[in-house]
Amino acid sequence: MMDRVLVSVISLGVMGLFFGLVLSLADRTLAVKQDERVKKILDVLPGINCGACGFAGCRAFAEAAVREKKLFGGCIPGGDAVNKKIGELLGIEATAKAPAKKVVVLCSAEEGSKKRSFDWRGVNSCLSARLAGGIYDCKYGCLGLGDCVKVCPVGALKVEKGLVKVDYHKCIGCGKCVAVCPQGVLKLVDYTREGYLYWVGCNNREEAQKVRKECAEGCIGGGICTKIIKDSPFVIENNLSSLDYEKIQDPVSMNIAIEKCPAHCIKKEKVV
Amino acid sequence: MKEIFLIFIGAVLVNNFVLSYFLGICPFLGVSNRLESSLGMGMAVTFVMSLAAAITWLFYYLILVRFHIEFLEYVVFILVIASLVQIVEMFIKKYSPPLYQALGIYLPLITTNCAILGLALFMVLRQYNFVQSVIFGFATGLGFMLVLVAMAGIREEMDFSDIPAAFKGAPIVLITAGILALAFMGFSGLISG
Numbered sequence: 001m002m003d004r005v006l007v008s009v010i011s012l013g014v015m016g017l018f019f020g021l022v023l024s025l026a027d028r029t030l031a032v033k034q035d036e037r038v039k040k041i042l043d044v045l046p047g048i049n050c051g052a053c054g055f056a057g058c059r060a061f062a063e064a065a066v067r068e069k070k071l072f073g074g075c076i077p078g079g080d081a082v083n084k085k086i087g088e089l090l091g092i093e094a095t096a097k098a099p100a101k102k103v104v105v106l107c108s109a110e111e112g113s114k115k116r117s118f119d120w121r122g123v124n125s126c127l128s129a130r131l132a133g134g135i136y137d138c139k140y141g142c143l144g145l146g147d148c149v150k151v152c153p154v155g156a157l158k159v160e161k162g163l164v165k166v167d168y169h170k171c172i173g174c175g176k177c178v179a180v181c182p183q184g185v186l187k188l189v190d191y192t193r194e195g196y197l198y199w200v201g202c203n204n205r206e207e208a209q210k211v212r213k214e215c216a217e218g219c220i221g222g223g224i225c226t227k228i229i230k231d232s233p234f235v236i237e238n239n240l241s242s243l244d245y246e247k248i249q250d251p252v253s254m255n256i257a258i259e260k261c262p263a264h265c266i267k268k269e270k271v272v
Numbered sequence: 273m274k275e276i277f278l279i280f281i282g283a284v285l286v287n288n289f290v291l292s293y294f295l296g297i298c299p300f301l302g303v304s305n306r307l308e309s310s311l312g313m314g315m316a317v318t319f320v321m322s323l324a325a326a327i328t329w330l331f332y333y334l335i336l337v338r339f340h341i342e343f344l345e346y347v348v349f350i351l352v353i354a355s356l357v358q359i360v361e362m363f364i365k366k367y368s369p370p371l372y373q374a375l376g377i378y379l380p381l382i383t384t385n386c387a388i389l390g391l392a393l394f395m396v397l398r399q400y401n402f403v404q405s406v407i408f409g410f411a412t413g414l415g416f417m418l419v420l421v422a423m424a425g426i427r428e429e430m431d432f433s434d435i436p437a438a439f440k441g442a443p444i445v446l447i448t449a450g451i452l453a454l455a456f457m458g459f460s461g462l463i464s465g
Contacts, residue, residue, distance in 0.1 A: 004340070004341065007340075007341055008343075008344055012344060015335070015348060016351065019352070022359070023355055023358055023359065026358075026362050026363075027362065030362040032365050032366055127437050127438045128438050130437060131437065182438075
């Protein structure tokens with residue numbers, strides 16, 4: 001009995017030692033030098049692996065930045081400060097300015113404003129609710145089951161009264177929520193130089209009469225916003241107003257459009 | 273010769289590790305989204321499997337059987353396979369960084385891949401000799417690669433098709449894998465006749 005224990009311990013030990021030696025030898029001969037700047041850049045980056053830069057994570061971004069000596073789109077959550085530091089580390093000018101984007105909710109109807117078609121007792125996910133045909137009469141709006149909340153890396157989203165709300169102090173504009181929203185009510189948009197975020201808080205593409213029946217907050221596509229100000233950035237398409245973000249004007253004329261919208265669909269938020 | 277041929281066909285098609293034993297599902301689902309990386313992964317697995325079959329055979333019969341400590345086979349196999357995969361990983365990292373990038377996390381996953389441990393255990397169970405074991409390992413790897421590449425091809429096509437949102441991603445892949453497994457059942461009568 002003792003023999004077997006001894007034999008197994010010794011043979012396993014010898015095998016372990018053998019493989020350990022082979023591995024350490026391989027580590028020596030097959031070592032790959034890693035650029036130390038990658039580690040330095042990683043220290044600067046926020047490290048939340050949001051993927052907004054278009055790479056798989058902070059490490060992938062750092063490696064690509066070192067390899068090609070480029071900032072690509074830059075780190076969006078990190079902002080200018082981080083990108084400047086990375087630029088210094090790489091010895092290049094941080095010209096790539098991170099786009100100033102935040103997510104907006106193209107629906108402003110809370111529970112009560114939008115009519116429920118039926119109670120949802122299925123899996124607690126917008127994806128499955130959509131498969132079943134939605135919960136509300138309006139088939140375009142926010143389902144409020146919070147698929148986006150689950151993927152937000154910074155906890156900027158929450159669902160209140162059947163509608164998702166964005167905490168703009170926290171939102172980093174990574175766009176993860178946009179990718180998972182089955183309704184397409186989330187959109188990543190630019191905010192203005194003055195730090196204002198404008199959007200049309202509706203996604204309903206039905207005609208005015210139907211919209212009115214389904215929801216108290218819906219855009220009826222009347223087009224006042226397209227006429228009330230000169231060179232209006234608003235466009236009506238499929239009975240729904242949307243913003244052309246390249247044509248957004250000064251706060252004064254934007255305010256006119258906001259006031260004159262009969263459905264109170266145009267939203268404005270100070271985000272910076 | 274006939275026996276080796278039977279082992280080969282058996283491992284590639286009839287008793288395919290992925291689709292009839294359901295071993296190695298993790299890399300099968302994880303790396304089958306791009307044809308290129310699935311081919312790389314398939315080759316890495318084939319390579320590791322052939323090597324692992326040879327080396328585990330040697331260790332099993334020259335050490336474990338000789339000292340009558342066959343009960344250690346699990347520990348020893350895992351040790352051998354893990355070390356082997358580590359070496360392969362270092363090798364790929366050094367000589368083919370793009371492949372290393374493409375394989376990502378799945379390369380270390382070969383370490384604990386049940387398909388490879390299963391291979392070593394089947395090899396002992398069926399009492400293959402050295403040549404048969406190596407052929408068995410190689411064929412199993414090829415079978416794995418075949419299924420992986422077939423799946424990757426299907427998934428690349430699927431990217432262009434209109435799948436209901438709730439089925440996108442993992443669900444449709446699992447359904448496809450199930451149908452693929454059903455199709456592979458058709459091979460079950462291939463050898464017996």
